[in-house]
């Protein structure tokens with residue numbers, strides 16, 4: 310596979326990364342011309358004490374204009390309006406978005422309303438509706454996974470109309486991403502594992518899908534190497550700040566990669582399982598990643614083989630025969646999943662049938678697979694997947710992933 314003759318790559322986010330990166334925020338706000346930021350977060354992040362860590366790091370010189378912690382787990386139009394109202398009432402002039410994907414998306418939606426005026430978020434949905442810079446927005450991720458701190462997209466649910474609205478604009482990319490391990494140190498092991506596998510999927514899909522380019526490749530390979538080295542360290546020693554910071558860097562790099570080169574069938578299938586059964590995104594990514602690599606193998610063998618170097622290191626790469634490298638990559642991802650399952654006392658699922666909800670009930674009954682197939686067919690993410698996916702293919706992959714069995718090579722579409 311060659312790179313496209315034409316591509317675009319943009320990643321204007323100022324990344325500030327370090328053990329005391331939070332302390333740089335007052336300076337960043339000053340550079341951006343803001344002095345009274347609204348902190349947008351959720352109740353879980355607040356209960357974990359992270360808002361206090363942030364405000365402590367801001368020091369006496371900078372007082373937030375307010376703390377809006379009412380972001381729901383699934384960002385909503387109503388929440389965006391409510392937080393925008395808070396922003397205006399408190400006469401804020403910038404946003405500190407402290408949280409995971411939902412907080413980030415909500416903050417991007419709020420920024421549209423408070424910058425453009427009015428209450429009609431829908432007027433800005435779709436691509437290209439924004440025509441000018443918004444107010445300063447600094448993203449402070451509290452998981453190392455989604456990469457939302459680098460992306461130009463916000464997905465916000467309109468509960469009244471039962472639809473997810475997508476907003477796409479370069480003006481939605483945060484001005485800065487602040488990566489500080491104090492924000493992820495207390496993340497529970499199963500969430501650490503699932504979010505890191507989301508980042509690994511961003512990197513691997515960016516490297517192997519159709520819109521790859523030299524810039525996204527560099528970011529993707531760096532992310533794979535960081536995750537391979539530091540995820541096992543964090544699972545063994547969750548308080549290792551340096552390893553936590555490495556994972557945060559990896560997630561941001563992987564975000565830069567996939568937001569410029571898009572992703573493929575792993576995200577397609579994951580969105581479908583998420584929509585039908587309410588399973589967390591990272592859990593789906595971990596399960597489907599080896600299947601995505603396996604399904605595309607006959608088109609992507611050499612590219613998949615290249616991932617062995619950052620994933621397993623030079624010694625393993627050198628002693629593995631070239632023809633065997635792609636299979637070794639897939640096996641290494643499965644091994645990593647099994648290791649994560651062991652480290653989380655079974656909470657990290659390696660197959661769809663192992664996924665449990667908060668009460669310990671199986672969350673993906675086998676009889677729902679046809680519904681998931683239908684949802685996958687409605688999701689457009691597979692457009693950049695190297696191999697086509699039809700209903701029959703999706704059902705075959707889902708069935709194997711439900712059982713936790715490798716794909717039957719005789720049934721994989723051969724180009």
Ligand SMILES: [Fe+2]
Nearest residue numbers: 455507511590
């Ligand atoms: Fe993802």
